[in-house]
Amino acid sequence: MxxxxxxxxxxxxxxxxxxxxxxxxxxxxxxxxxxxxxVIVVLWxxxxxxxxxxxxxxxxxxxxxxxxxxxxxxxxxxxxxFENYRTALSQEGFGNSFLNSLAxxxxxxxxxxxxxxFAAYAFSWMEFRGRYVxxxxxxxxxxxxxxxxxIPILRLYTQGATLGPFRVFPDLDxxxxxxxxxxxxxxxxxxxxxxxxxxxxRSLPSSIIESARIDGADHFTIFWRLIVPLSVPALAAFAIxxxxxxxxxxxxxxxxxxxxxxxxxxxxxxxxxxxSRGESWHLLTAAAFITMVVPxxxxxxxxxxxxxxxxxxxxxx
Numbered sequence: 001m002x003x004x005x006x007x008x009x010x011x012x013x014x015x016x017x018x019x020x021x022x023x024x025x026x027x028x029x030x031x032x033x034x035x036x037x038x039v040i041v042v043l044w045x046x047x048x049x050x051x052x053x054x055x056x057x058x059x060x061x062x063x064x065x066x067x068x069x070x071x072x073x074x075x076x077x078x079x080x081x082f083e084n085y086r087t088a089l090s091q092e093g094f095g096n097s098f099l100n101s102l103a104x105x106x107x108x109x110x111x112x113x114x115x116x117x118f119a120a121y122a123f124s125w126m127e128f129r130g131r132y133v134x135x136x137x138x139x140x141x142x143x144x145x146x147x148x149x150x151i152p153i154l155r156l157y158t159q160g161a162t163l164g165p166f167r168v169f170p171d172l173d174x175x176x177x178x179x180x181x182x183x184x185x186x187x188x189x190x191x192x193x194x195x196x197x198x199x200x201x202r203s204l205p206s207s208i209i210e211s212a213r214i215d216g217a218d219h220f221t222i223f224w225r226l227i228v229p230l231s232v233p234a235l236a237a238f239a240i241x242x243x244x245x246x247x248x249x250x251x252x253x254x255x256x257x258x259x260x261x262x263x264x265x266x267x268x269x270x271x272x273x274x275x276s277r278g279e280s281w282h283l284l285t286a287a288a289f290i291t292m293v294v295p296x297x298x299x300x301x302x303x304x305x306x307x308x309x310x311x312x313x314x315x316x317x
Contacts, residue, residue, distance in 0.1 A: 055285035056080045062282040084286035088273060093261045094287065097269040102294070103178055104253070104265060105246040108185035109239055115186065116193030117235065121223045123194070124201040125209055135198065141191040150255050153184055157256070176258050184256055185249075189242050200234035201227060236305035243298050247291075266291050 053067045058081050061070075070079045088094055122128070123135045157180050160171035174180035204227070212222045228235075250267040257263050259272075270291065273283045 051285045052289065054282060055084055055289055056082070057282070058083070059282050084283055085290070088283045088287040088290065091273065091283070093264060094266075094269050094273075094290075096261070097264045097266045098290075100264060101247060101266040101291075104181050104185075104257070105243055107178075107182045108189070108246045109242045111182055111186040112189040112193050112242060113235055113239060116190055116197050116238075117228065117231065118223070119190075119194050120197035120201050121219075121227055123198045125222075126219060135194075138191055139195050142195070146188055147251070150252065153187075154255060175256060176260075176263060178257075178263075180256050181253065184252060185242075185246050188252075189238075189245070193238050193242070196238050197231065197234050200231055204230055233305040236302040240299055240302055244295055247295055 050067045053070050054062055057067065057070060057079065061079065073079055119138070123131055154175060156169055157172065157174040160167060161169035174183070208226060208230075209222060212226060217225070248267065249265075250271070253265045254268060257265065259268050264272075270284060270287055273280055273287050
């Protein structure tokens with residue numbers, strides 16, 4: 001644009017520099033965000049990298065030198081070993097604990113998702129008396145501390161429950177069983193699952209539900225044929241949360257399942273690998289990465305649904 005044209009169009013002369021300034025500010029902001037994210041990623045990776053390197057180092061080198069010294073001679077044969085992984089897998093019934101964790105985590109994830117999906121559909125699209133009150137009560141259970149409920153649940157499993165002369169809950173002897181763990185984790189996970197799924201299902205277009213009703217579909221058909229396929233992002237997001245929580249749980253497993261060799265889960269085996277004086281922490285690093293394999297597989301398999309499931313239903317318009 002020439003000077004004469006700028007003089008004839010003063011508005012263009014005023015807006016052109018402002019646009020250039022705006023583009024420059026956006027570029028500087030973009031570079032600032034990139035550098036900040038890079039710094040955070042590096043700070044997050046350094047400890048993980050240290051644990052990974054330590055898991056491949058011999059015990060004597062681990063106790064005498066820092067993990068970063070291995071980077072000075074990365075191709076030296078004596079700097080690396082797989083003995084830590086072999087010892088971790090063969091010690092304290094670690095392989096059996098791996099299977100026990102799978103036996104606990106998979107049903108403890110599927111059960112609350114299944115129940116919460118039915119409940120979320122009922123709270124969202126079914127008309128019945130007191131549904132708002134029930135929904136508030138279910139969501140209010142999120143504030144119940146897990147630690148405060150463990151002892152009542154343990155007594156309920158071992159002694160049952162009585163109300164005066166009447167027995168309300170029989171003594172089923174669920175302590176130390178996988179069924180007791182499934183029920184406990186399902187109870188702890190149901191409020192959050194119901195809340196997340198209800199928010200998502202409410203955000204679905206009502207025209208789809210009404211069209212299905214006009215075609216003669218009942219509630220179960222609508223739920224199974226429409227709601228479940230459309231709710232895959234929300235179901236996957238909660239599945240990640242629930243599975244990681246159950247897989248990494250130590251407190252509930254130790255209280256309700258116990259630390260015997262037959263029922264021991266991975267988190268209890270990890271604690272036992274350290275030893276009473278913490279002298280075997282080099283084995284802990286190897287065992288920690290073994291336990292990370294399954295959660296990483298679950299996360300990366302479902303991560304494309306993760307953000308969609310968390311943000312769905314939060315904004316309507």
